[in-house]
Amino acid sequence: MNSLGTVLITGGSRGIGAATARLVAAGGYDVCFTYASRHEAAQGVVAEVQALGRQAAALQADAGDTAAADGLLQRIPASLPPLVGLVNNAGITGPLGPFLQASPATMRQVLEVNVLGLMLLTQQVARRWRDEGRGGSIVNVSSIAATLGAPGEYVHYAASKAAVEGFTVGLAKELAGDGIRVNAVSPGTTLTDIHAAAGEPGRPQRVAARIPMRRPGEAHEIAEAIVWLLSQRSSYVTGSVLKVAGGL
Numbered sequence: 001m002n003s004l005g006t007v008l009i010t011g012g013s014r015g016i017g018a019a020t021a022r023l024v025a026a027g028g029y030d031v032c033f034t035y036a037s038r039h040e041a042a043q044g045v046v047a048e049v050q051a052l053g054r055q056a057a058a059l060q061a062d063a064g065d066t067a068a069a070d071g072l073l074q075r076i077p078a079s080l081p082p083l084v085g086l087v088n089n090a091g092i093t094g095p096l097g098p099f100l101q102a103s104p105a106t107m108r109q110v111l112e113v114n115v116l117g118l119m120l121l122t123q124q125v126a127r128r129w130r131d132e133g134r135g136g137s138i139v140n141v142s143s144i145a146a147t148l149g150a151p152g153e154y155v156h157y158a159a160s161k162a163a164v165e166g167f168t169v170g171l172a173k174e175l176a177g178d179g180i181r182v183n184a185v186s187p188g189t190t191l192t193d194i195h196a197a198a199g200e201p202g203r204p205q206r207v208a209a210r211i212p213m214r215r216p217g218e219a220h221e222i223a224e225a226i227v228w229l230l231s232q233r234s235s236y237v238t239g240s241v242l243k244v245a246g247g248l
Protein backbone atom coordinates (compact mmCIF):
# COMPACT_ATOMS: atom_id res chain seq x y z
CA MET A 1 0.00 0.00 0.00
CA ASN A 2 1.28 3.51 -0.81
CA SER A 3 1.97 5.67 2.23
CA LEU A 4 -0.75 8.12 3.29
CA GLY A 5 2.03 10.38 4.65
CA THR A 6 3.85 10.71 7.94
CA VAL A 7 2.22 11.23 11.33
CA LEU A 8 4.29 12.89 14.07
CA ILE A 9 3.39 11.70 17.59
CA THR A 10 4.83 13.15 20.79
CA GLY A 11 5.42 10.58 23.52
CA GLY A 12 5.21 7.46 21.38
CA SER A 13 7.35 5.03 23.36
CA ARG A 14 4.54 3.62 25.49
CA GLY A 15 0.89 3.93 26.52
CA ILE A 16 -1.57 5.80 24.32
CA GLY A 17 1.19 7.21 22.07
CA ALA A 18 2.63 3.75 21.31
CA ALA A 19 -0.86 2.34 20.65
CA THR A 20 -1.45 5.26 18.26
CA ALA A 21 1.84 4.61 16.46
CA ARG A 22 0.83 0.97 15.86
CA LEU A 23 -2.66 1.88 14.69
CA VAL A 24 -1.64 4.67 12.31
CA ALA A 25 0.97 2.32 10.82
CA ALA A 26 -1.68 -0.38 10.35
CA GLY A 27 -3.80 2.29 8.62
CA GLY A 28 -1.11 3.06 6.03
CA TYR A 29 0.82 5.99 7.51
CA ASP A 30 4.53 6.21 8.27
CA VAL A 31 5.41 7.30 11.79
CA CYS A 32 7.85 9.61 13.52
CA PHE A 33 7.54 9.87 17.28
CA THR A 34 9.31 11.54 20.19
CA TYR A 35 10.06 10.05 23.58
CA ALA A 36 11.49 11.39 26.80
CA SER A 37 14.08 8.83 27.89
CA ARG A 38 13.20 5.17 27.39
CA HIS A 39 15.35 4.39 24.38
CA GLU A 40 14.74 0.62 24.38
CA ALA A 41 10.95 0.98 24.57
CA ALA A 42 11.12 3.49 21.71
CA GLN A 43 13.16 1.09 19.57
CA GLY A 44 10.59 -1.62 20.33
CA VAL A 45 7.80 0.57 18.91
CA VAL A 46 9.96 1.36 15.85
CA ALA A 47 10.36 -2.39 15.25
CA GLU A 48 6.60 -2.97 15.61
CA VAL A 49 5.81 -0.25 13.06
CA GLN A 50 8.40 -1.62 10.64
CA ALA A 51 6.93 -5.11 11.03
CA LEU A 52 3.67 -3.61 9.72
CA GLY A 53 5.54 -2.60 6.55
CA ARG A 54 5.82 1.11 7.35
CA GLN A 55 8.72 3.45 8.07
CA ALA A 56 9.35 4.62 11.63
CA ALA A 57 11.71 7.02 13.36
CA ALA A 58 12.06 7.72 17.09
CA LEU A 59 13.52 11.04 18.26
CA GLN A 60 14.58 11.67 21.85
CA ALA A 61 13.10 15.10 22.65
CA ASP A 62 11.77 16.65 25.84
CA ALA A 63 8.27 17.96 25.12
CA GLY A 64 8.77 20.53 27.87
CA ASP A 65 11.97 21.92 26.37
CA THR A 66 10.48 25.01 24.80
CA ALA A 67 13.74 25.97 23.09
CA ALA A 68 13.86 22.63 21.25
CA ALA A 69 10.41 22.78 19.60
CA ASP A 70 11.86 24.93 16.83
CA GLY A 71 14.36 22.34 15.71
CA LEU A 72 12.26 19.21 16.03
CA LEU A 73 10.84 19.28 12.51
CA GLN A 74 14.36 19.56 11.07
CA ARG A 75 15.24 16.28 12.83
CA ILE A 76 12.55 14.24 11.04
CA PRO A 77 14.44 12.00 8.58
CA ALA A 78 14.16 13.30 5.00
CA SER A 79 13.42 9.74 3.82
CA LEU A 80 9.94 9.95 5.40
CA PRO A 81 7.00 11.18 3.28
CA PRO A 82 5.51 14.64 4.01
CA LEU A 83 3.88 15.25 7.36
CA VAL A 84 0.10 14.95 7.22
CA GLY A 85 -0.76 14.57 10.91
CA LEU A 86 0.37 15.66 14.36
CA VAL A 87 -0.67 13.91 17.59
CA ASN A 88 0.19 15.98 20.66
CA ASN A 89 0.13 13.10 23.12
CA ALA A 90 3.07 13.57 25.54
CA GLY A 91 1.77 14.51 28.95
CA ILE A 92 2.53 14.27 32.65
CA THR A 93 0.50 14.68 35.83
CA GLY A 94 3.07 15.24 38.56
CA PRO A 95 2.52 13.43 41.87
CA LEU A 96 -1.04 12.80 43.06
CA GLY A 97 -2.20 14.96 45.97
CA PRO A 98 -4.18 18.01 47.06
CA PHE A 99 -3.49 21.21 45.13
CA LEU A 100 -2.46 23.06 48.28
CA GLN A 101 0.53 20.72 48.50
CA ALA A 102 1.54 20.94 44.83
CA SER A 103 4.96 22.55 44.39
CA PRO A 104 5.65 25.43 42.00
CA ALA A 105 8.22 23.20 40.25
CA THR A 106 5.58 20.52 39.57
CA MET A 107 3.07 23.07 38.29
CA ARG A 108 5.67 24.66 36.01
CA GLN A 109 6.77 21.30 34.59
CA VAL A 110 3.19 20.14 33.96
CA LEU A 111 2.34 23.38 32.16
CA GLU A 112 5.54 23.32 30.10
CA VAL A 113 5.04 19.74 28.90
CA ASN A 114 1.24 19.65 28.58
CA VAL A 115 0.58 23.17 27.32
CA LEU A 116 3.54 25.30 26.24
CA GLY A 117 5.51 22.54 24.49
CA LEU A 118 2.32 21.41 22.75
CA MET A 119 1.54 24.93 21.53
CA LEU A 120 5.05 25.61 20.24
CA LEU A 121 5.26 22.34 18.30
CA THR A 122 1.78 22.88 16.88
CA GLN A 123 2.83 26.35 15.72
CA GLN A 124 5.87 24.91 13.90
CA VAL A 125 3.82 22.24 12.15
CA ALA A 126 0.93 24.54 11.19
CA ARG A 127 3.34 27.19 9.83
CA ARG A 128 5.04 24.54 7.70
CA TRP A 129 1.71 23.32 6.31
CA ARG A 130 0.56 26.83 5.56
CA ASP A 131 3.89 27.77 3.88
CA GLU A 132 3.68 24.64 1.72
CA GLY A 133 0.02 25.28 0.90
CA ARG A 134 -0.98 21.92 2.33
CA GLY A 135 -3.55 20.99 4.95
CA GLY A 136 -3.23 18.50 7.76
CA SER A 137 -4.86 17.13 10.87
CA ILE A 138 -3.85 17.82 14.47
CA VAL A 139 -5.13 15.75 17.40
CA ASN A 140 -4.43 16.94 20.94
CA VAL A 141 -4.68 14.44 23.78
CA SER A 142 -6.56 16.07 26.63
CA SER A 143 -8.12 14.31 29.62
CA ILE A 144 -11.56 13.91 31.14
CA ALA A 145 -9.94 15.71 34.10
CA ALA A 146 -10.30 18.95 32.08
CA THR A 147 -14.03 18.93 32.79
CA LEU A 148 -14.14 16.84 36.00
CA GLY A 149 -11.41 18.83 37.78
CA ALA A 150 -9.64 15.93 39.55
CA PRO A 151 -10.04 17.42 43.08
CA GLY A 152 -7.60 16.08 45.65
CA GLU A 153 -5.55 14.37 42.93
CA TYR A 154 -4.16 16.78 40.34
CA VAL A 155 -6.14 19.99 39.88
CA HIS A 156 -3.12 21.65 38.21
CA TYR A 157 -3.06 18.83 35.61
CA ALA A 158 -6.81 19.21 35.03
CA ALA A 159 -6.27 22.93 34.45
CA SER A 160 -3.49 22.21 31.94
CA LYS A 161 -5.83 19.93 29.98
CA ALA A 162 -8.61 22.55 30.08
CA ALA A 163 -6.07 24.87 28.41
CA VAL A 164 -5.47 22.20 25.74
CA GLU A 165 -9.21 22.00 25.04
CA GLY A 166 -9.55 25.80 24.77
CA PHE A 167 -6.53 25.91 22.47
CA THR A 168 -8.09 23.19 20.31
CA VAL A 169 -11.36 25.06 19.80
CA GLY A 170 -9.74 28.41 19.03
CA LEU A 171 -7.02 27.12 16.75
CA ALA A 172 -9.50 24.98 14.81
CA LYS A 173 -11.40 28.13 13.88
CA GLU A 174 -8.23 30.08 13.08
CA LEU A 175 -6.86 27.40 10.73
CA ALA A 176 -10.04 26.00 9.17
CA GLY A 177 -9.59 28.15 6.06
CA ASP A 178 -6.10 26.68 5.56
CA GLY A 179 -7.39 23.13 5.40
CA ILE A 180 -5.91 22.33 8.80
CA ARG A 181 -8.22 20.51 11.21
CA VAL A 182 -7.63 20.60 14.98
CA ASN A 183 -9.43 18.24 17.37
CA ALA A 184 -8.90 16.71 20.77
CA VAL A 185 -9.51 13.34 22.34
CA SER A 186 -10.34 13.36 26.02
CA PRO A 187 -9.54 9.97 27.55
CA GLY A 188 -10.94 8.73 30.81
CA THR A 189 -8.88 6.56 33.15
CA THR A 190 -6.74 4.39 30.91
CA LEU A 191 -4.40 1.51 31.76
CA THR A 192 -0.95 2.99 31.15
CA ASP A 193 2.25 3.77 33.09
CA ILE A 194 1.12 7.33 33.81
CA HIS A 195 -0.51 6.22 37.09
CA ALA A 196 2.74 4.67 38.35
CA ALA A 197 4.55 7.88 37.45
CA ALA A 198 1.94 9.79 39.51
CA GLY A 199 2.75 7.57 42.49
CA GLU A 200 -0.30 5.26 42.40
CA PRO A 201 -0.08 2.39 39.89
CA GLY A 202 -3.38 0.94 41.19
CA ARG A 203 -5.40 4.13 40.53
CA PRO A 204 -7.35 2.74 37.53
CA GLN A 205 -8.67 -0.13 39.66
CA ARG A 206 -9.43 2.22 42.58
CA VAL A 207 -11.56 4.54 40.46
CA ALA A 208 -13.23 1.86 38.30
CA ALA A 209 -16.42 1.91 40.40
CA ARG A 210 -17.10 5.55 39.46
CA ILE A 211 -16.78 4.85 35.73
CA PRO A 212 -20.24 4.11 34.27
CA MET A 213 -18.77 1.23 32.22
CA ARG A 214 -17.12 -0.04 35.44
CA ARG A 215 -13.67 -0.48 33.93
CA PRO A 216 -10.67 1.58 32.86
CA GLY A 217 -9.97 2.04 29.15
CA GLU A 218 -7.23 0.33 27.16
CA ALA A 219 -4.67 2.42 25.27
CA HIS A 220 -5.80 1.02 21.91
CA GLU A 221 -9.38 2.17 22.60
CA ILE A 222 -8.14 5.76 22.87
CA ALA A 223 -5.92 5.32 19.80
CA GLU A 224 -8.94 4.32 17.68
CA ALA A 225 -10.51 7.75 18.24
CA ILE A 226 -7.21 9.55 17.58
CA VAL A 227 -6.69 7.74 14.29
CA TRP A 228 -10.25 8.47 13.17
CA LEU A 229 -9.75 12.19 13.86
CA LEU A 230 -6.42 12.13 11.99
CA SER A 231 -7.90 10.47 8.94
CA GLN A 232 -10.02 11.74 6.06
CA ARG A 233 -12.93 9.74 7.50
CA SER A 234 -13.48 12.71 9.83
CA SER A 235 -13.01 15.31 7.06
CA TYR A 236 -15.82 17.63 8.29
CA VAL A 237 -14.84 17.47 11.98
CA THR A 238 -12.79 20.29 13.48
CA GLY A 239 -12.78 22.00 16.88
CA SER A 240 -14.26 18.91 18.53
CA VAL A 241 -13.33 17.36 21.84
CA LEU A 242 -14.21 13.67 21.74
CA LYS A 243 -14.61 11.97 25.12
CA VAL A 244 -13.42 8.36 25.17
CA ALA A 245 -14.09 7.68 28.79
CA GLY A 246 -16.50 4.81 29.38
CA GLY A 247 -19.36 7.22 30.09
CA LEU A 248 -17.54 9.48 32.59
Ligand code: NAD
Binds near residue numbers: 012037090189193
Ligand atom coordinates in the same frame (compact mmCIF):
# COMPACT_ATOMS: atom_id res chain seq x y z
P1 NAD B 1 2.42 7.19 29.69
O1 NAD B 1 3.12 7.70 30.89
O2 NAD B 1 2.21 5.73 29.52
O3 NAD B 1 3.14 7.71 28.37
C1 NAD B 1 3.52 9.05 28.28
C2 NAD B 1 4.30 9.24 27.02
O4 NAD B 1 4.68 10.61 27.00
C3 NAD B 1 5.58 8.43 26.96
O5 NAD B 1 5.81 7.99 25.64
C4 NAD B 1 6.67 9.42 27.38
O6 NAD B 1 7.91 9.18 26.76
C5 NAD B 1 6.07 10.71 26.90
N1 NAD B 1 6.52 11.84 27.68
C6 NAD B 1 6.25 12.15 28.97
N2 NAD B 1 6.89 13.27 29.31
C7 NAD B 1 7.56 13.66 28.19
C8 NAD B 1 8.41 14.72 27.90
N3 NAD B 1 8.73 15.65 28.82
N4 NAD B 1 8.93 14.80 26.66
C9 NAD B 1 8.64 13.89 25.72
N5 NAD B 1 7.84 12.85 25.93
C10 NAD B 1 7.32 12.75 27.17
O7 NAD B 1 1.06 7.98 29.64
P2 NAD B 1 -0.29 7.85 28.80
O8 NAD B 1 -1.36 7.49 29.75
O9 NAD B 1 -0.09 7.06 27.56
O10 NAD B 1 -0.48 9.40 28.46
C11 NAD B 1 -0.60 9.91 27.15
C12 NAD B 1 -1.49 11.13 27.20
O11 NAD B 1 -2.80 10.74 27.60
C13 NAD B 1 -1.05 12.21 28.18
O12 NAD B 1 -1.20 13.48 27.59
C14 NAD B 1 -2.01 12.05 29.33
O13 NAD B 1 -2.20 13.24 30.04
C15 NAD B 1 -3.27 11.61 28.61
N6 NAD B 1 -4.25 10.91 29.44
C16 NAD B 1 -3.96 9.73 30.03
C17 NAD B 1 -4.94 9.12 30.83
C18 NAD B 1 -4.69 7.82 31.53
O14 NAD B 1 -5.49 7.45 32.42
N7 NAD B 1 -3.67 7.08 31.19
C19 NAD B 1 -6.17 9.73 31.00
C20 NAD B 1 -6.43 10.94 30.38
C21 NAD B 1 -5.45 11.52 29.60
